[in-house]
Amino acid sequence: MVRVQSFVFSPLAENTYVLYDETGEAVIIDPGCYDTRERAELSGFIEQNKLKPGKLLNTHAHIDHILGNAFVKRQYEIELYLHPADLPVLRSAPIMAPHFGIMTYEETDVDHFLEAGQRISFGKSELEVRFVPGHAPGHVAFVNHADRFVIGGDVLFRGSIGRYDFPLSDYDTLIHSIRTQLYTLPDDYTVYPGHAQPTTIGHEKKNNPFVRL
Template structure:
């Protein structure tokens, strides 16, 4: 599994491509591309690499992670768009505040399917494991590829920090439980690709993250 990242929008959000190198099958995770130049950058990379986009996945539905959903579905019509149902209210609230946040041109998109805890999502010859990690958002999930020890983690765990919990549906204790149960149970060598900032590893955060050291 190859992971390619792009940093988009004014929130410096990380958008990811998960690529099954054996087949070229690709999932787009949390497309934050809003400006036309950002949209073109994502599209050009996919076309240049001759990737086969088969899935649109959201770890959660805060505005910075969903700005490009409609764009992705417009250029890859018919692909499944999957979100945990507990985050549907989060997604459907975005149009109410997109304008004041500077994204008046935001176009909403509705999921075509659901993500659930423990679900296995097929991507070419690879398989992604869905882990349910509420706390930052009610329906937050992460996508784990155990074979390559890689995880796309949204806004759960960052290098030296954790996701904020002061937004609607957030809860600090719940987030810490999610991290300990669903992330810290992974091997130390697991690379974590967060929704903002640089990648880290489970081992590094276990040893030095001030929110996780008891």
């Protein structure tokens, strides 16, 4: 069984996730840890639970989701996975960071490119990569079918959707991604978003004003 531990990091209140199972092997998704205290919180949890991080995954490369990439790569000697379509977003991060009041962003390289349908393994567990562009051109979601949840980044929120007014964002593409890649999952799947509280596929199908079925 996969356990999902979330942290709320940075002035932008981004959700960072550590996923791990009974083997102790783990993946870190979208580390937004911004300062020394937040980095200590993340590493303290990993140390206290004797976890062994094996991969660093980004749903997309907006600045709030990648603030801790360099720290995590260095701290755990692991490699970064990102969809290639989000490379322009990643490369623009040093320019975008000051616009959000972030003055200490450290760049790092991508080691592996993600693709739709790919399976990411850790311990006895597996994540399916789903391509969900719109909020960002290379946005992906990570689906765990055994435990029925999605790490969804900034695509679908409780009662809302990701912003589509950023450079390289597109409203119609975002809605299409939600309908074809997330709403095709069973209603009881939990969605862990990039900000705020979790929701379920079924709740959003019935209640989301942007994409109600």
